[in-house]
Amino acid sequence: MATNIAEIPVRKICCIGAGYVGGPTCSVLALKCPDIQVTVVDRNELRINQWNSEKLPIYEPALEEIVKQCRGKNLFFSTDMVPALKEADLIFISVNTPTKTFGLGKGRAADLKFVESCARLIAEVCDRSKIVVEKSTVPVRSAASIVNVLKANTKPGVSYQVLSNPEFLAEGTAVNDLTNPDRVLIGGEDSEDGKKAISALSWVYRHWVSADKIIEMNTWSSELSKLAANAFLAQRISSINAISAVCEATGADVSEVAKAIGLDSRLGPKFLQASVGWGGSCFQKDILNLVYISESLNLTSVAAYWQQVIDMNEYQKSRFGERIVQAMFNTITDKHIAILGFAFKKNTGDTRESPAIHVAKHLLEEGAFLHIFDPKVEKAQILLDLDQLDEESSISIHTDPYEAAKGTHALVVCTEWEQFITYDYQRMYDSMLKPAFVFDGRKILDHSALAKIGFHVETIGKRHGQSSQDHNWTGTNGI
Numbered sequence: 001m002a003t004n005i006a007e008i009p010v011r012k013i014c015c016i017g018a019g020y021v022g023g024p025t026c027s028v029l030a031l032k033c034p035d036i037q038v039t040v041v042d043r044n045e046l047r048i049n050q051w052n053s054e055k056l057p058i059y060e061p062a063l064e065e066i067v068k069q070c071r072g073k074n075l076f077f078s079t080d081m082v083p084a085l086k087e088a089d090l091i092f093i094s095v096n097t098p099t100k101t102f103g104l105g106k107g108r109a110a111d112l113k114f115v116e117s118c119a120r121l122i123a124e125v126c127d128r129s130k131i132v133v134e135k136s137t138v139p140v141r142s143a144a145s146i147v148n149v150l151k152a153n154t155k156p157g158v159s160y161q162v163l164s165n166p167e168f169l170a171e172g173t174a175v176n177d178l179t180n181p182d183r184v185l186i187g188g189e190d191s192e193d194g195k196k197a198i199s200a201l202s203w204v205y206r207h208w209v210s211a212d213k214i215i216e217m218n219t220w221s222s223e224l225s226k227l228a229a230n231a232f233l234a235q236r237i238s239s240i241n242a243i244s245a246v247c248e249a250t251g252a253d254v255s256e257v258a259k260a261i262g263l264d265s266r267l268g269p270k271f272l273q274a275s276v277g278w279g280g281s282c283f284q285k286d287i288l289n290l291v292y293i294s295e296s297l298n299l300t301s302v303a304a305y306w307q308q309v310i311d312m313n314e315y316q317k318s319r320f321g322e323r324i325v326q327a328m329f330n331t332i333t334d335k336h337i338a339i340l341g342f343a344f345k346k347n348t349g350d351t352r353e354s355p356a357i358h359v360a361k362h363l364l365e366e367g368a369f370l371h372i373f374d375p376k377v378e379k380a381q382i383l384l385d386l387d388q389l390d391e392e393s394s395i396s397i398h399t400d401p402y403e404a405a406k407g408t409h410a411l412v413v414c415t416e417w418e419q420f421i422t423y424d425y426q427r428m429y430d431s432m433l434k435p436a437f438v439f440d441g442r443k444i445l446d447h448s449a450l451a452k453i454g455f456h457v458e459t460i461g462k463r464h465g466q467s468s469q470d471h472n473w474t475g476t477n478g479i
């Protein structure tokens with residue numbers, strides 16, 4: 001007998017996509033809902049094997065403990081998608097939605113081919129009604145496409161409710177973000193079945209999230225809120241980075257300006273850290289998506305406005321690379337440069353859209369030899385990001401920061417790893433060629449202490465040389 005949505009109790013959840021979102025989200029879900037069985041499926045066998053092993057495929061603080069606690073009890077990772085989908089009452093679609101690389105909307109529109117293939121598979125194999133939850137970040141009105149695909153292929157007597165439930169976790173703080181979310185958005189159809197589906201998903205979150213943080217809304221608002229939130233966050237960083245360029249040209253200090261701005265309670269202090277540029281898998285692709293949608297709707301001024309957020313970020317990354325070359329007497333050909341940090345932010349091993357890639361490529365083009373160290377990024381990943389098949393003469397990857405620094409002309413900080421703050425910079429200085437430079441792309445180091453050691457210090461949003469009060473760097477060991 002066919003079931004309708006009203007009769008669906010959520011006992012089993014299946015999540016398609018065992019990535020940075022699916023893995024941590026389902027781990028926290030399993031932890032908080034011992035009465036629900038959670039199965040995360042993925043077609044990538046290596047990834048699933050890693051989720052089932054001692055070394056998880058992604059690094060996130062506190063995640064390993066949760067996985068170990070729940071795995072095999074109510075948390076399962078599998079490549080066997082069909083039985084997991086058939087059994088599930090509620091299905092999360094948590095697959096990647098990258099920017100299209102060819103065809104209509106190339107370079108800007110989101111590629112929904114993975115989302116669509118999930119919908120097709122669900123319709124093909126499921127023989128009872130289910131709630132399908134769009135967790136991937138998608139363009140506005142994508143849920144309508146999922147509904148279309150499901151309806152056109154569904155088995156007789158089976159019906160689906162499609163909900164939008166975007167994810168707001170940030171990498172490096174995923175477990176905390178999932179455990180204590182600022183809000184949970186649930187968008188659904190304004191119908192009796194739609195409301196029941198929203199209640200069912202809400203019930204799942206209510207295991208650990210208070211009711212006032214679970215916001216129910218129309219599906220399109222929910223989808224757009226995700227893109228808008230990322231656009232606003234990236235815009236704040238691009239704005240402070242734009243101000244950092246003015247600081248460098250005038251003698252103002254961007255940290256002081258950011259503090260002054262952030263003390264205005266209407267603005268607040270977060271996301272005002274000027275940097276070498278923002279990275280990560282989401283900001284760029286989601287803003288490009290917003291730009292594309294705006295253009296498609298003939299809202300050209302809106303599209304141009306958001307495009308500027310990306311353009312400013314490109315400018316910032318390039319500016320930093322150029323500044324390194326300029327400070328080192330306009331040439332880095334055959335010079336050795338240590339790059340500290342390759343991940344797009346601290347506490348993750350993820351390098352997607354990392355500004356370090358941009359900086360490293362710039363320095364390589366200028367003829368430098370790079371010595372790269374990151375506490376969490378695998379060597380193979382760095383080589384892949386720099387289009388190298390293997391370590392070759394211009395790039396070496398280190399597992400020890402002091403080894404990376406040895407014999408180099410400069411240190412370039414690209415990621416804000418906390419451990420970088422407490423390194424023994426005197427020891428590094430002693431092992432480097434002179435004059436020894438530090439380029440702090442994250443503004444995390446003690447610049448006056450470094451200048452006292454003898455480093456020539458350059459940082460974001462502060463005029464050249466200003467941070468090193470006594471940089472007598474033409475001195476001792478020559479150029």
Ligand SMILES: NC(=O)c1ccc[n+]([C@@H]2O[C@H](COP(=O)([O-])OP(=O)(O)OC[C@H]3O[C@@H](n4cnc5c(N)ncnc54)[C@H](O)[C@@H]3O)[C@@H](O)[C@H]2O)c1
Pocket residue numbers: 016017018019020021022041042043044047094095096097114115117118135136137138167168169170171281282
């Ligand atoms: N990474 C983040 O911090 C973050 C945060 C919020 C939202 N998002 C959004 O969540 C979505 C997923 O992001 P992610 O970073 O987890 O991506 P990811 O690339 O890490 O993981 C996606 C996984 O989906 C799998 N997959 C793709 N198509 C599949 C299919 N048809 N069947 C089975 N498995 C399939 C891939 O093999 C991959 O393992 C994206 O839309 C992203 O924009 C990401």
Ligand SMILES: O=c1ccn([C@@H]2O[C@H](COP(=O)(O)OP(=O)(O)O[C@H]3O[C@H](CO)[C@@H](O)[C@H](O)[C@H]3O)[C@@H](O)[C@H]2O)c(=O)[nH]1
Pocket residue numbers: 137167168169170171172230233237270271272273274275276277278279280281282283344345346
């Ligand atoms: O003041 C700041 C804050 C961040 N960054 C950089 O901005 C990038 C993005 O950082 P963050 O937003 O913390 O990490 P993501 O994991 O990319 O998370 C963003 O993208 C996710 C995917 O959509 C969303 O879920 C999150 O809410 C949103 O913060 C990184 O390169 C950071 O180093 C700065 O340069 N200055």
